[in-house]
Amino acid sequence: MARTYNFSAGPAMLPSAVIARAQQEMMEWHSAGMSVMEMSHRGKDYMSIAEKAEADLREVMAIPSNYKVLFLQGGASSQFAMVPMNLLRGSGGADYLNTGMWSKKAIAEARRYCEVNVAADTSAGGFCAVPEQDSLQLNADAAYLHYTPNETIGGVEFDYLPESGEVPLVADMSSTILSRPLDVSRYGVIYAGAQKNIGPAGLTIVIVREDLIGHAPEQTPAMFSYETHAKADSMYNTPPTYSWYMAGLVFEWIKEQGGLAAMAEVNQRKAGKLYELIDSSDFYANPVEKNGRSWMNVPFTLADAALDGAFLSGAAERGLVTLKGHRSVGGMRASIYNAMPEEGVDTLVEFMRAFEQKNG
Amino acid sequence: MARTYNFSAGPAMLPSAVIARAQQEMMEWHSAGMSVMEMSHRGKDYMSIAEKAEADLREVMAIPSNYKVLFLQGGASSQFAMVPMNLLRGSGGADYLNTGMWSKKAIAEARRYCEVNVAADTSAGGFCAVPEQDSLQLNADAAYLHYTPNETIGGVEFDYLPESGEVPLVADMSSTILSRPLDVSRYGVIYAGAQKNIGPAGLTIVIVREDLIGHAPEQTPAMFSYETHAKADSMYNTPPTYSWYMAGLVFEWIKEQGGLAAMAEVNQRKAGKLYELIDSSDFYANPVEKNGRSWMNVPFTLADAALDGAFLSGAAERGLVTLKGHRSVGGMRASIYNAMPEEGVDTLVEFMRAFEQKNG
Numbered sequence: 001m002a003r004t005y006n007f008s009a010g011p012a013m014l015p016s017a018v019i020a021r022a023q024q025e026m027m028e029w030h031s032a033g034m035s036v037m038e039m040s041h042r043g044k045d046y047m048s049i050a051e052k053a054e055a056d057l058r059e060v061m062a063i064p065s066n067y068k069v070l071f072l073q074g075g076a077s078s079q080f081a082m083v084p085m086n087l088l089r090g091s092g093g094a095d096y097l098n099t100g101m102w103s104k105k106a107i108a109e110a111r112r113y114c115e116v117n118v119a120a121d122t123s124a125g126g127f128c129a130v131p132e133q134d135s136l137q138l139n140a141d142a143a144y145l146h147y148t149p150n151e152t153i154g155g156v157e158f159d160y161l162p163e164s165g166e167v168p169l170v171a172d173m174s175s176t177i178l179s180r181p182l183d184v185s186r187y188g189v190i191y192a193g194a195q196k197n198i199g200p201a202g203l204t205i206v207i208v209r210e211d212l213i214g215h216a217p218e219q220t221p222a223m224f225s226y227e228t229h230a231k232a233d234s235m236y237n238t239p240p241t242y243s244w245y246m247a248g249l250v251f252e253w254i255k256e257q258g259g260l261a262a263m264a265e266v267n268q269r270k271a272g273k274l275y276e277l278i279d280s281s282d283f284y285a286n287p288v289e290k291n292g293r294s295w296m297n298v299p300f301t302l303a304d305a306a307l308d309g310a311f312l313s314g315a316a317e318r319g320l321v322t323l324k325g326h327r328s329v330g331g332m333r334a335s336i337y338n339a340m341p342e343e344g345v346d347t348l349v350e351f352m353r354a355f356e357q358k359n360g
Numbered sequence: 361m362a363r364t365y366n367f368s369a370g371p372a373m374l375p376s377a378v379i380a381r382a383q384q385e386m387m388e389w390h391s392a393g394m395s396v397m398e399m400s401h402r403g404k405d406y407m408s409i410a411e412k413a414e415a416d417l418r419e420v421m422a423i424p425s426n427y428k429v430l431f432l433q434g435g436a437s438s439q440f441a442m443v444p445m446n447l448l449r450g451s452g453g454a455d456y457l458n459t460g461m462w463s464k465k466a467i468a469e470a471r472r473y474c475e476v477n478v479a480a481d482t483s484a485g486g487f488c489a490v491p492e493q494d495s496l497q498l499n500a501d502a503a504y505l506h507y508t509p510n511e512t513i514g515g516v517e518f519d520y521l522p523e524s525g526e527v528p529l530v531a532d533m534s535s536t537i538l539s540r541p542l543d544v545s546r547y548g549v550i551y552a553g554a555q556k557n558i559g560p561a562g563l564t565i566v567i568v569r570e571d572l573i574g575h576a577p578e579q580t581p582a583m584f585s586y587e588t589h590a591k592a593d594s595m596y597n598t599p600p601t602y603s604w605y606m607a608g609l610v611f612e613w614i615k616e617q618g619g620l621a622a623m624a625e626v627n628q629r630k631a632g633k634l635y636e637l638i639d640s641s642d643f644y645a646n647p648v649e650k651n652g653r654s655w656m657n658v659p660f661t662l663a664d665a666a667l668d669g670a671f672l673s674g675a676a677e678r679g680l681v682t683l684k685g686h687r688s689v690g691g692m693r694a695s696i697y698n699a700m701p702e703e704g705v706d707t708l709v710e711f712m713r714a715f716e717q718k719n720g
Contacts, residue, residue: 002388002393003387003388003393003394004393004394006393006394006398008398008399008400008403009400010400010598011397011398011399011400011401011598011601012398013394013398014395014397014398016387019386019387019395019397019398020387022386023383023386023387026379026382026383026386027363027376027379027380027383028362028363033362033363033364033366033679033681034363034364034366034373034681035374035379037371037374037379037560037561037606038366038368038371038372038373038374038379039368039371040368040369040370040371040682041371041561043368043682073433073434073435073438073562073600074433074434074438074583075433075583075597075598076597077582077583077596077597078433078434078581078583080581080582081581081582081583081584085581109581109582112578112579112580112581113579193597193598195598195601200397200600200601200602201397201401201598201599201600201601201602202433202562202563202599202600202601202602202603203562218472219472219473220472221438221440221441221445221469221472221584222437222440222441222469223434223435223437223438223441224441224581224584236437237435237436237437237553238370238371238435238553238555238561239561239562240433240560240561240562240600240603241371241555241560241561241562242560242561242562242602242603243562243600243602243603246397319393321393321394322400322403
């Protein structure tokens with residue numbers, strides 16, 4: 001089999017050009033006499049790789065100079081604890097928006113450390129909408145406001161940036177980072193697991209405003225303190241060096257594609273093609289309100305769930321794989337991150353039309 | 361330049377056969393249509409990779425069935441906090457042996473959580489010896505006894521397994537795991553960062569006796585609880601999938617070499633050649649007492665430190681790289697983990713003799 005169109009929600013497809021370059025550099029990086037995996041993280045070759053990756057990410061996202069960029073381990077699940085540990089500053093509470101499975105997990109973890117004020121909750125409607133700004137029950141004394149701009153499982157994405165006034169805004173951007181331009185200065189903390197739009201699993205990017213660093217209580221594990229990592233340029237201990245390198249290749253690739261404006265244009269078009277087909281059909285359905293639909297994760301169901309198996313095997317025959325929906329939602333889910341070529345979406349749309357004609 | 365003999369202390373050299381196989385499988389693993397990096401960790405292809413890696417590690421180390429093997433993130437530095445968090449069980453204190461820089465770091469982190477009884481301390485002698493069993497000031501009520509069997513920076517390795525009675529023995533084996541056979545049943549917890557003898561940085565192996573799991577207090581971050589990961593077979597959240605795969609290739613390679621008995625034989629011989637040269641010379645010196653010398657990390661100094669630069673550049677010309685010693689020790693350090701071929705050590709010994717003849 002050749003390389004497929006892989007609609008996995010994460011770990012997810014990477015650009016073929018990036019994989020090809022990693023393959024070519026695997027036995028020996030440039031003239032270093034070794035693989036990137038074998039380099040000391042303190043050596044000048046690896047330092048140049050790490051610094052270039054950060055510089056490229058700063059350029060691509062236009063990250064202001066008063067923000068630190070940290071290359072960490074542990075995934076968003078570790079950030080669920082690190083955010084309250086570092087940001088509470090003795091305050092008793094924080095605001096959270098509950099818009100899906102990942103918000104719920106962040107809230108559950110935060111409750112170990114503080115009073116959580118759920119400022120909006122769309123669970124009653126099955127997480128099929130984004131709450132309106134006017135409906136948010138925000139607390140002006142909250143240590144921060146946490147939300148999940150894109151819910152990977154529900155396929156729900158905010159079409160606006162919540163206004164939190166002086167309260168730092170914290171965002172789990174695991175499944176939307178780098179998919180479109182963003183005003184970083186509006187955020188206190190942005191974090192993202194790498195395995196969707198950044199690179200291989202095992203790397204977590206944290207972008208944190210400098211004034212929010214240095215306030216973790218004494219009993220915080222050193223590895224869970226933003227200050228530890230900020231002071232050491234993410235090299236307090238050995239970082240996930242190879243994943244950091246791969247992320248750097250992805251950042252270079254994004255620059256070559258024209259940056260985030262270009263990514264956004266393609267991403268909007270890719271998602272639009274899928275939603276258009278779904279909305280024009282009685283055979284396929286997506287439950288999310290139109291203004292809250294994700295560009296990155298498109299869940300959909302077939303009119304008859306008994307056809308799910310035939311859909312998946314038919315798709316696989318055409319090289320369209322990992323389309324099965326999350327067990328909590330059922331049906332299908334097409335995750336169409338930056339690395340999914342538009343031809344992959346076109347091929348999926350074509351297959352969906354043909355499948356409907358045959359079975360609808 | 362071709363591939364070098366890389367004496368880095370970590371991230372370190374990997375077997376060339378392993379890198380070559382990873383390169384070959386990079387664009388597409390078997391007939392999966394994608395790279396291992398792009399696979400969902402819940403899919404059957406990746407599950408087969410993960411399960412085989414664990415099975416091979418269990419076989420190679422003869423891990424008893426009442427031990428869980430966890431594939432985590434965060435390095436030994438995270439274990440420095442996780443060990444007390446999970447093992448204290450309300451007890452006020454734990455015993456630690458202080459035999460080098462890594463012991464010191466483990467002790468500093470543990471002090472956030474409990475009273476640390478330093479049961480042995482070789483710092484006064486510059487960390488150049490292992491403390492004798494009879495000299496250990498152990499506390500029968502300690503929650504556990506923590507030690508570092510091999511100190512990567514000082515090049516000091518225990519030549520015996522400390523006897524702790526009913527108190528669980530906890531070992532940071534980052535730089536000695538898989539270098540020789542081991543009786544796992546004598547330990548409560550064994551942990552190791554991957555980047556020396558296991559695989560790429562970003563993976564941490566924790567081998568933990570089942571009765572020690574499930575006792576972390578409520579305010580422990582979910583990601584810092586052994587129970588979280590044990591219950592989920594290390595897939596509570598997305599694991600570092602590619603590093604786990606690479607570790608699996610290394611475990612296979614160890615089996616092909618004849619397992620840990622064969623590794624030990626070669627490792628002892630490699631280290632022996634270096635120490636023999638150093639001891640037979642007035643030009644080179646190693647400060648560690650003979651019974652405490654590491655098989656994995658061989659620090660040495662030149663009689664005249666002004667020659668260090670010429671030594672390093674002469675070595676590099678022969679493809680012998682990353683020999684500069686740790687800044688806290690100075691001089692040189694040859695880290696000779698499993699993946700360093702015996703020819704690499706032979707070439708180094710030959711160069712050292714020639715350099716001494718010319719400059720001694």
